[in-house]
Amino acid sequence: MNNAKLEHVNITVSDPQRSAALLRDLFGWHIRWEGPSILGGHTIHIGTDDCYIALYTNPDVRTADPTFNKGEPLNHIGITVDDLDAVEAKVIAAGLEPFNHGDYEPGRRFYFFDWNGIEWEVVSYG
Known part of the structure; x- marks a missing residue:
């Protein structure tokens, strides 16, 4: 049997800081990592020690507020x-x-x- 488990999900958001603050407040999660990412973007990993959600944005997404x-x-x-x-x-x-x-x-x-x-x-x- 394979002991596979979901480690993370990566989603695009217009404001990763705002989304991270919401997830921290709702679920008690913590920021595991934050930094630059592809296409001049920025990503925040927020979750538990075992799994997280990656909140990604880049300048095109940020200005579009999708x-x-x-x-x-x-x-x-x-x-x-x-x-x-x-x-x-x-x-x-x-x-x-x-x-x-x-x-x-x-x-x-x-x-x-x-x-x-x-x-x-x-x-x-x-």
Whole structure:
């Protein structure tokens, strides 16, 4: 059997500092690395010691302040948390709108779009 696990996901955002601050606040993550990247860009790796999300931008993206369409090609990023209600309150405090709440076996969830139109699913199995 292969012990493969997801190490990171790399997404393009218009403002990696703003996105990193949101993920730090919502999930308690820390910045693992930050620095220059391809095409004159800048990347922040934020997550845990075991996995992270790379938040990438470059001058073209930064000036366009893009909103990406759901499903082109990413549908959503799912994150598990212990306290779903506390995270939802932080999403609202950030000026973002939770939607599609659901209770299902074995847990509860909601979704929200960030400032770039990236959809996040927040799930609690507790």
